[in-house]
Amino acid sequence: MYSSKLSVSIHILSLIALKEDHPLTSEYIASSINTNPVLVRRLMSRLKRADLIKSSTKLGVTGLARAEEEITLLDIFLAVEDNRELFDIHSNTNHKCPVGAKIESTLTPLYGNIQKGTEEKLAAVTLADITKEFK
Amino acid sequence: MYSSKLSVSIHILSLIALKEDHPLTSEYIASSINTNPVLVRRLMSRLKRADLIKSSTKLGVTGLARAEEEITLLDIFLAVEDNRELFDIHSNTNHKCPVGAKIESTLTPLYGNIQKGTEEKLAAVTLADITKEFK
């Protein structure tokens, strides 16, 4: 399975989208997630690089870089998840065997098709769809 | 990402489906995958428990338990993969925060829906669809 990075990132972005007058620091966000501030900063760093949030030292997070309706779960997923392949394929098979020779090239497009479906579903949900559950 | 267990299992089942006169032992199968016989036996054990293959000591694998057209990739996936959840969700969130209180119940059905799509796509492909690539 994929890591909880997507889930935690959605949590972070929801807090930012809903923020009121709190100073939104990694410390504050971490207390809602119940984890370590450094873990939050690591994800925030990637979310910033993907142009999803705005932040600065001294002030912490100042807000989203785009409207919540314009941020999809796929944007978040691509920003924080490194290992995006859905299924791993074993390599170094024995190419003298007809199955060993073609298994990788047979499975790759098949898995790619399934993954495309997953990413389309992630792209169909926006941060606004999530945050409306918290209001 | 999911482990290579599905890919390796498809490899094993393809060899069985295509077998000619070879005695199909874990040793022989491992040489096509280029891995260890014990790893093959571990997967075979689960495939047998899921009623996908027939095997016995002394003879090794004697064949598929069903026609290739009746074995879907979902059958194989369910037989060999333990961690089937697509996305991990962080738990122990701070329930005093509105986001922390509802994040899990918000994401669970959403992820479930995406995973359902994945499993439907796996169910739409049979072992016969794979093996025809090797003939």
Added chain:
DNA sequence: CCTTTTGTAACCATTATAGTTACTAATAAG
């Protein structure tokens, strides 16, 4: 100038996968 907070580096613990050795028990076949 000074205080706060991000942004990272450098660790450690835990878990899952993959690989390996070694053994038991089943069983086909002579």
Added chain:
DNA sequence: CTTATTAGTAACTATAATGGTTACAAAAGG
């Protein structure tokens, strides 16, 4: 019945990814 072969499994190791932690440098608002 005996024997040789092989599945089945236990136990161990190596490796990699995740999650968590401490520590510190650099940015920047006031």
